[in-house]
Amino acid sequence: xxxxxxxxxxxxxxxxxxxxxxxxxxxxxxxxxxxxxxxxxxxxxxxxxxxxxxxxxxxxxxxxxxxxxxxxxxxxxxxxxxxxxxxxxxxxxxxxxxxxxxxxxxxxxxxxxxxxxxxxxxxxxxxxxxxxxxxxxxxxxxxxxxxxxxxxxxxxxxxxxxxxxxxxxxxxxxxxxxxxxxxxxxxxxxxxxxxxxxxxxxxxxxxxxxxxxxxxxxxxxxxxxxxxxxxxxxxxxxxxxxxxxxxxxxxxxxxxxxxxxxxxxxxxxxxxxxxxxxxxxxxxxxxxxxxxxxxxxxxxxxxxxxxxxxxxxxxxxxxxxxxxxxxxxxxxxxxxxxxxxxxxxxxxxxxxxxxxxxxxxxxxxxxxxxxxxxxxxxxxxxxxxxxxxxxxxxxxxxxxxxxxxxxxxxxxxxxxxxxxxxxxxxxxxxxxxxxxxxxxxxxxxxxxxxxxxxxxxxxxxxxxxxxxxxxxxxxxxxxxxxxxxxxxxxxxxxxxxxxxxxxxxxxxxxxxxxxxxxxxxxxxxxxxxxxxxxxxxxxxxxxxxxxxxxxxxxxxxxxxxxxxxxxxxxxxxxxxxxxxxxxxxxxxxxxxxxxxxxxxxxxxxxxxxxxxxxxxxxxxxxxxxxxxxxxxxxxxxxxxxxxxxx
Amino acid sequence: xxxxxxxxxxxxxxxxxxxxxxxxxxxxxxxxxxxxxxxxxxxxxxxxxxxxxxxxxxxxxxxxxxxxxxxxxxxxxxxxxxxxxxxxxxxxxxxxxxxxxxxxxxxxxxxxxxxxxxxxxxxxxxxxxxxxxxxxxxxxxxxxxxxxxxxxxxxxxxxxxxxxxxxxxxxxxxxxxxxxxxxxxxxxxxxxxxxxxxxxxxxxxxxxxxxxxxxxxxxxxxxxxxxxxxxxxxxxxxxxxxxxxxxxx
Ligand SMILES: Cc1cc2nc3c(=O)[nH]c(=O)nc-3n(C[C@H](O)[C@H](O)[C@H](O)COP(=O)(O)OP(=O)(O)OC[C@H]3O[C@@H](n4cnc5c(N)ncnc54)[C@H](O)[C@@H]3O)c2cc1C
Ligand code: SF4
Ligand code: SF4
Ligand code: FES
Numbered sequence: 001x002x003x004x005x006x007x008x009x010x011x012x013x014x015x016x017x018x019x020x021x022x023x024x025x026x027x028x029x030x031x032x033x034x035x036x037x038x039x040x041x042x043x044x045x046x047x048x049x050x051x052x053x054x055x056x057x058x059x060x061x062x063x064x065x066x067x068x069x070x071x072x073x074x075x076x077x078x079x080x081x082x083x084x085x086x087x088x089x090x091x092x093x094x095x096x097x098x099x100x101x102x103x104x105x106x107x108x109x110x111x112x113x114x115x116x117x118x119x120x121x122x123x124x125x126x127x128x129x130x131x132x133x134x135x136x137x138x139x140x141x142x143x144x145x146x147x148x149x150x151x152x153x154x155x156x157x158x159x160x161x162x163x164x165x166x167x168x169x170x171x172x173x174x175x176x177x178x179x180x181x182x183x184x185x186x187x188x189x190x191x192x193x194x195x196x197x198x199x200x201x202x203x204x205x206x207x208x209x210x211x212x213x214x215x216x217x218x219x220x221x222x223x224x225x226x227x228x229x230x231x232x233x234x235x236x237x238x239x240x241x242x243x244x245x246x247x248x249x250x251x252x253x254x255x256x257x258x259x260x261x262x263x264x265x266x267x268x269x270x271x272x273x274x275x276x277x278x279x280x281x282x283x284x285x286x287x288x289x290x291x292x293x294x295x296x297x298x299x300x301x302x303x304x305x306x307x308x309x310x311x312x313x314x315x316x317x318x319x320x321x322x323x324x325x326x327x328x329x330x331x332x333x334x335x336x337x338x339x340x341x342x343x344x345x346x347x348x349x350x351x352x353x354x355x356x357x358x359x360x361x362x363x364x365x366x367x368x369x370x371x372x373x374x375x376x377x378x379x380x381x382x383x384x385x386x387x388x389x390x391x392x393x394x395x396x397x398x399x400x401x402x403x404x405x406x407x408x409x410x411x412x413x414x415x416x417x418x419x420x421x422x423x424x425x426x427x428x429x430x431x432x433x434x435x436x437x438x439x440x441x442x443x444x445x446x447x448x449x450x451x452x453x454x455x456x457x458x459x460x461x462x463x464x465x466x467x468x469x470x471x472x473x474x475x476x477x478x479x480x481x482x483x484x485x486x487x488x489x490x491x492x493x494x495x496x497x498x499x500x501x502x503x504x505x506x507x508x509x510x511x512x513x514x515x516x517x518x519x520x521x522x523x524x525x526x527x528x529x530x531x532x533x534x535x536x537x538x539x540x541x542x543x544x545x546x547x548x549x550x551x552x553x554x555x556x557x558x559x560x561x562x563x564x565x566x567x568x569x570x571x572x573x574x575x576x577x578x579x580x581x582x583x584x585x586x587x588x589x590x591x592x593x594x595x596x597x598x599x600x601x602x603x604x605x606x607x608x609x610x611x612x613x614x615x616x617x618x619x620x621x622x623x624x625x626x627x628x629x630x631x632x633x634x635x636x637x638x639x640x641x642x643x644x645x646x
Numbered sequence: 647x648x649x650x651x652x653x654x655x656x657x658x659x660x661x662x663x664x665x666x667x668x669x670x671x672x673x674x675x676x677x678x679x680x681x682x683x684x685x686x687x688x689x690x691x692x693x694x695x696x697x698x699x700x701x702x703x704x705x706x707x708x709x710x711x712x713x714x715x716x717x718x719x720x721x722x723x724x725x726x727x728x729x730x731x732x733x734x735x736x737x738x739x740x741x742x743x744x745x746x747x748x749x750x751x752x753x754x755x756x757x758x759x760x761x762x763x764x765x766x767x768x769x770x771x772x773x774x775x776x777x778x779x780x781x782x783x784x785x786x787x788x789x790x791x792x793x794x795x796x797x798x799x800x801x802x803x804x805x806x807x808x809x810x811x812x813x814x815x816x817x818x819x820x821x822x823x824x825x826x827x828x829x830x831x832x833x834x835x836x837x838x839x840x841x842x843x844x845x846x847x848x849x850x851x852x853x854x855x856x857x858x859x860x861x862x863x864x865x866x867x868x869x870x871x872x873x874x875x876x877x878x879x880x881x882x883x884x885x886x887x888x889x890x891x892x893x894x895x
């Protein structure tokens with residue numbers, strides 16, 4: 001019998017999509033890559049700082065196990081532990097692979113890989129290629145995929161948009177509906193499995209560090225078709241971005257990894273030139289409040305500190321929402337070699353030279369820890385079974401997700417330089433797992449009733465006809481901006497239930513008005529407006545998932561901060577006390593006097609909060625709203641405990 | 647022209663076969679804004695300078711920080727990225743045109759697939775054995791790495807091709823970006839194993855010999871890729887290749 005060639009449809013050509021494609025080809029399956037724009041223009045190119053792997057080239061005693069611990073701790077213990085652990089153990093092999101592909105990583109004097117420090121760890125664990133690591137990694141993978149394309153194993157459909165999955169009556173995904181962004185035609189692709197590697201949703205907020213195509217629309221479409229969306233409320237706010245009108249350009253954490261110091265003048269409204277302010281009149285608040293981690297505390301902590309200094313202490317530079325990020329103590333040569341690209345960006349957009357004057361920065365929406373729920377299967381020893389068809393599969397059979405579009409690896413807060421890793425890891429994992437899945441598939445796409453595909457296509461054709469006929473008085477682009485402003489104002493660093501409730505009303509209002517939009521452009525050729533209107537519709541639903549999730553979660557965890565429910569850590573508290581307490585309480589009644597005053601009360605409160613809230617938030621689409629439930633988190637490997645970074 | 651408005655003059659075209667036409671717009675002035683912001687303002691209020699409702703202008707962009715290569719256009723006569731084109735530094739009306747060396751798709755959007763095809767022609771990749779963990783890559787000195795890094799940042803934006811007198815809509819000249827990629831992959835210890843194949847690809851028609859050495863490519867490259875060095879180096883490598891064929895085969 002001739003073996004049938006399996007066809008896998010991969011949506012998205014960022015790191016996750018490209019990595020998936022490589023493994024799909026190596027497993028002798030055909031890959032069809034669908035993307036809005038040429039793959040090498042994907043958002044992943046924006047990543048600057050680097051990619052983590054505990055190779056311990058400097059004898060600091062780092063190991064994958066510590067990388068694992070730092071990652072789950074950084075994520076406030078909300079991530080399932082086996083997948084995270086497996087990722088950290090695979091990381092060194094991933095870096096070596098990227099190195100073999102020719103990535104221009106920075107080198108040591110002997111010509112080996114150089115590593116630097118990043119937030120949330122005490123080790124030099126981040127490999128980097130100047131300040132354009134993401135670009136270099138994307139190019140290397142893109143080149144390998146191009147090689148397969150040259151050999152006929154990859155088909156690329158660039159300038160095509162994914163609209164939805166084709167799901168048969170048995171609930172199995174059999175292909176995808178795509179939209180040709182040039183001709184406007186809508187058609188179906190038949191496939192044995194579909195992978196959403198469609199990136200994050202930065203565009204929900206009107207200004208973020210994300211690229212313009214990051215609308216989260218594809219993942220939302222899967223949710224609207226019944227897939228579970230998890231941990232939506234965990235949106236990472238990066239502490240350091242350059243204020244801007246169209247985009248908040250990131251100032252990478254590597255600036256702090258290379259010794260950048262954050263400060264404000266101690267005196268309110270001090271309008272002196274920053275270089276004239278002597279050291280003792282500068283408030284290095286991260287260093288003072290967190291002597292151990294200093295400027296490299298995790299992002300959620302740093303963003304809240306900056307927020308506090310600016311809004312509560314009113315110490316923002318020039319009275320504005322800005323603080324200094326200072327690199328002026330380094331030589332120009334050092335900075336150019338290690339940070340060149342990002343300092344250029346700063347100078348290009350502000351006209352100021354960061355070699356000479358401290359940069360002015362402020363936190364910005366950066367990354368979504370939440371995303372499509374995906375499954376995993378352990379090998380029974382705290383790692384992942386690399387061949388299980390369940391890995392990376394969404395709650396819709398045959399529909400997979402990888403990269404920022406899914407929720408698996410970062411819990412409540414992502415550590416810097418862990419995302420590039422998780423994208424590549426998840427992609428490389430997905431390939432062989434999808435191969436296993438196709439081995440047991442009941443039938444080939446050709447044997448699925450053609451009406452399944454016809455119905456899916458017709459649904460989207462009529463949807464787009466409807467969009468084209470919209471001629472109300474609302475402008476879709478302005479409406480998007482309004483939605484974004486409202487999320488920026490209320491679903492950001494500090495959240496309160498009142499504001500969240502208000503935001504849900506605003507979203508309802510925007511949804512009503514979205515029915516009154518004007519299509520602006522009804523022409524048939526290379527017309528982006530109808531697509532955008534459809535994406536806006538999806539963004540409205542995704543905003544609801546995020547806001548509703550934030551509203552129901554009455555606690556503080558990672559990036560989700562509600563002061564009303566904050567637990568104050570007592571002075572001189574050591575997280576290990578909590579481990580003692582848990583151990584002891586298994587055997588005996590723990591007495592208040594076993595610990596310093598106040599500590600036991602705090603630990604009991606903490607334990608109670610953990611039992612109640614350390615669960616994944618699951619949103620499912622019901623009656624036009626997210627129906628929220630909670631799922632247990634696998635914390636079988638390290639005991640969750642209070643986080644502390646000083 | 648009032649101070650609180652930005653004036654733009656945009657060359658539009660409905661499709662590849664239609665004729666181009668000019669349209670004027672004005673958008674509210676904002677300090678530190680860029681050309682993309684102006685185009686987004688037009689999307690939010692698609693009315694031209696004559697007060698007529700029009701279709702929003704179509705263009706291409708993504709990263710907004712000069713790293714994805716999408717947003718190339720000709721701005722006030724000069725080819726460049728529109729995301730880093732700050733309006734405060736531009737003479738008004740700001741004149742926007744699509745690149746002329748690539749087929750226009752619509753308005754400011756052009757079809758650069760030729761550039762990606764060329765990457766296939768010159769085999770712009772390192773031939774690895776596969777993705778399994780077979781150990782580290784080759785040892786590379788920091789100096790060689792720096793040289794490679796200067797070349798590896800090419801974002802396929804096409805500025806160098808738009809400016810090049812040799813690169814035309816209807817010929818098959820490979821152009822500076824491709825030559826530079828050949829140099830980049832020939833530099834890498836593993837990439838060098840397929841050096842000959844790559845050199846072969848730039849030795850035929852449209853290859854390195856057609857370069858007139860006008861050197862305007864290097865002046866417009868937003869990533870400061872040392873294109874003239876690359877051209878000279880690939881010139882040397884191909885000459886040596888011809889020499890080898892003549893005398894050692
Ligand atoms: C400025 C910045 C700096 C960063 N720096 C770092 C760093 O130093 N280290 C780190 O680890 N992480 C970093 N990150 C995070 C990291 O870059 C991203 O999380 C990661 O690149 C996401 O990759 P991805 O493959 O999931 O998706 P993306 O790279 O976003 O790719 C998504 C792909 O899907 C396509 N797509 C989406 N929707 C559709 C659709 N409906 N139809 C067709 N195609 C579609 C897009 O065209 C694109 O090809 C940074 C992020 C930003 C914003
Ligand atoms: S040197 Fe001149 S002819 Fe050669 S690629 Fe550059 S611009 Fe074109
Ligand atoms: S060489 Fe420079 S100008 Fe040419 S495509 Fe690359 S980045 Fe653009
Ligand atoms: S938008 Fe990416 S280079 Fe301008």
